[in-house]
Amino acid sequence: MSTARYARATMPDTGSREWWLLYLLGPVLIIGVALVVFPTLVYDRFIWQYLWGPVVADAASQPVTHEGIRAVRGYNAVNTVTYLAAVLYSLPGLRAYLDALDVTFDARLAYGFAPIIVAGGAMRALEDIGLLGEYAVLFITPSIYFVVTAITVLALGGGALARDRGLVTIPQTIGAVGSVWAIGAVGWALWYGATTSVTLRVWVPVVTTGIALGVTGVYYWGAGFVETPYLRHPLLLLAIFGQLWDGAQSLVGVAFLDYSPKLVLTNLVYQATGFAGSTFVLKLLVTGGIVWYLADAKEEMNHTWWWLMAFFIGAIGLPMGVRGSLRMMLGV
Known part of the structure; x- marks a missing residue:
């Protein structure tokens, strides 16, 4: 019997109490066993260096060291992928919780x-x-x-x-x-x-919000010429606005205030192109592609999953737009 077939045969039914117990406790058990068996590799070289160490360094506003391993503040490729994986893994549980509340x-x-x-x-x-x-x-x-x-x-x-x-x-x-x-x-x-x-740069949130609203308005106007009705869905408009607000604060910060993009991917694109608006353009293109796909798949996709996917696109960008605008307004 193949490994995949054996796993399917021994796994409890999806949605059963046993399945949810495995879903919730499985990652905890795996990480716990790995910590016991490979403590240096798992904690020092992974959790500390890439996950918890950057949090401590951010709170201390300087690099920190544990067992000779240096951790620096900010995002890195490892924690970026880890956080994304955690969000995706949480979606079934979030859906079940919302369904239980009859949301x-x-x-x-x-x-x-x-x-x-x-x-x-x-x-x-x-x-x-x-x-x-x-x-x-x-x-x-x-x-x-x-x-x-x-x-x-x-x-x-x-x-x-x-x-x-x-x-x-x-x-x-x-x-x-x-x-x-x-x-x-x-x-x-x-x-x-x-x-x-502190010298308040009140113009920063005004400009970043204005750019995001303006481009979202252009998108709304242009979507009227396309025979895909769900392009103007309120949830997709929120997704577009949230991501563009983040892109706008990056554009303003890089172009006028000597900031640099904080995320690993957007900073790599900026370093490669030297273009101040690289993050904004990247987010516009990627978000536009995802929104087009979601609008086109609205009728075929499960409603709950469609809602969660559309919502999380905006939820990822919106807080970053708020954070960046407030930071730059206060000169931090």
């Missing part, structure tokens, strides 16, 4: 999530500024993803309870939670800028 996957839910995503980007900017003190480590990648996810999960659960009692809808609940959090975080950053000697 309706529509544009209202996506826009309800948007303030929480903005809040996450603003909190990351507050950490960059140095305002979070001993709690800074909670708002550095990847820790911040766990914090934002935990708050979102709790808001969803609370929204489901409120909906079942006829009070408010789930999108209204998570929208309210996210709005309070986002307003507080952005307000803190503005208060810091107004009460210190």
